[in-house]
Amino acid sequence: MLNVKSIQKDFPIFNRNENPLIYLDSASTTQKPQCVIDAVTTYYHSYAANIHRALYTIGEKATDEYESVRGKVKEFLNVPDTHSVIFTRSTTESLNLVAYAWGQKYLDSDSEILLSEMEHHSNLVPWQLVAEKTKASLKFISLTDDGTLNLEIIDSLVSERTKLMSVSHQSNVFGTVNPVEMLIAKAKDMGAITVIDGAQAVPHIKVDITKLDCDFYAFSGHKMVGPTGVGVLVGRTDLMEEMDPFMGGGEMIDTVTLEKSTWNKVPWKFEAGTPNIAQVIGLGAAIDYLQSVGIEKIHNHDVDLLNYGLDILSQNKDITLFGNAQNRGAVIPFNVKNIHPHDLAKFLDTDGICIRAGHHCAQPIMNHLGVTATARASFYLYNTKNDIDALAESIEKTARIFA
């Protein structure tokens, strides 16, 4: 069991006396504990310097702190090698990196890219762009009404033409945890490169990248109590050595003449320019924090809140719940009869409750559901069942106003 009262004390935003906050939008971004805020500010206070080039003490300290976070990612997600860990700005940038640097080099008009209808726009639009450029075709694993992937058709979708598969580990709309290990194995059997969007999975479930055996895995710091502006791409070093760079500039080069350049080794080949040093260091503090709490304990707490939330919300006859996966994270998409989700979110806000409303950067899912938007409550380690009770009460209050 998590001691949520004690966890909340670690997050300054939950300790304000006026207008206490009920934050139910962690699938969008999470709140930050003091230790992460301190790690970022300590860098700016005490050793702000550029990395990899300063020949003085604070520069060496900044380099050591930044580079040590690769080791933390390696240990946290069981990554084979620290050189596989590339720091980016976000999951979005990590996925674009693969689409541009791998996709543009290796895809052609005979190639198929396998995605699913469940993807966040970040794992859809980059592939549309690269498909347009290379004339590759897009194929999709369809969505069922339960908010799961239609796995029965998978064998008809993968073939020798499948050059790359990219799917999400956990859906940001339904919370569905996809059987990525099986999907990776099927795609690899056909010789395809496999990419997993782990933005929603890494903060909530134990992820073992070595065991998954995918070629690329992407996630964001801000969804796992870390700072905004930092993401990670874990990739196979042999593939990344062969890929073209994603961006050109300082640090990613080995030698430069006026006419030509050669590239630095992986991972630095993909970290052009001054990186988000403070944010990477903050990500390291976030990993330490999540590990000190225990990711399995966080997951069990998520499941407890999810089941409680489903139970409470399903008692209100005016609420439609979407999705019904067996294996599911702490995300509940829903709509309330006669209330637009945007109106609902605005009214809940007057009670200090934050939920998400909109298409959740997943318009194809909204099309499948036949709606333009849904409300969405998502939970994390700092939420309690009281938060869910407050949500249910505030929904009822809003429904009375709209009746």
Ligand SMILES: Cc1ncc(COP(=O)(O)O)c(C=O)c1O
């Ligand atoms: C499943 C999924 N993939 C990708 C992203 C994009 O993450 P970011 O905005 O941090 O790049 C999100 C963000 O909500 C997401 O939920």
